[in-house]
Amino acid sequence: MSSTDFALAVEDLTVSFDGFKAIDDLTLYVDKNELRVIIGPNGAGKTTLLDLICGKTKASGGSIKFKNEEILQIPEHKRVRLGIGRKFQTPSIYENLSVLQNLEVSYPSGRSVWGALAFKATPDISARVQAVAAEIGLSDKLDTEAGLLSHGQKQWLEIGMLLMQEPELLMLDEPIAGMSAKERDLTAELLHRICQNRAVIVIEHDMDFVKKIAHKVTVMHQGKILAEGPMEQVQADPKVIDVYLGH
């Protein structure tokens, strides 16, 4: 497969913090419609890798191509416009706005959060809100104030806010942290749905959940890739057991 076919092509990526290489000459390719899970011990560089892809952290060297376009020099807010969405662990929803309003304010070039109450949505925006609400399982909660949602529902709403921008690459950092067993199952189903139209990268520590969602698993260790492949293969890899799964 030539690199033109990948949603994301990371090559020879390096970042140093005061001489310490948190990401060390790392190469990674993610297909369109692929759900990739990144695992590895604490400090392996997983979060730093996502920070580099979304533009929060500047790389020291290497290349990051999104849909075959070099994005290394492109600032974070422009990468969002290109179609790269990133969800952090803490939800950043507007607790005082309804689910509907949270989704509406997330529409690209939509109104600001300050104008939320006086806002009249166009048919395009309303249609997108309905579709996204159905995708995240919150169709019956559109008028609910976001602050009243359960922890899991807040996480799904934030994913929905990212989906409003129709990202072609969505990155999620430990999406099931703090969720109940039922919420975890629903999140697995949600991730299966949303990777049908885009590439998704998930950082996760819960191996049962990884098994449920991953198309392929990348194991990181000390800023490098230790192993990569289907979960069964990675799980049986003595190197992976030694540095991570055996602990």
Ligand SMILES: Nc1ncnc2c1ncn2[C@@H]1O[C@H](COP(=O)(O)OP(=O)(O)OP(=O)(O)O)[C@@H](O)[C@H]1O
């Ligand atoms: N801005 C920074 N300045 C200095 N060091 C940093 C910075 N960001 C990350 N690091 C270091 O880089 C290494 C990788 O950290 P990172 O948070 O990416 O690991 P991780 O695999 O996400 O770990 P965890 O599973 O604990 O979240 C760590 O040693 C961390 O201390």
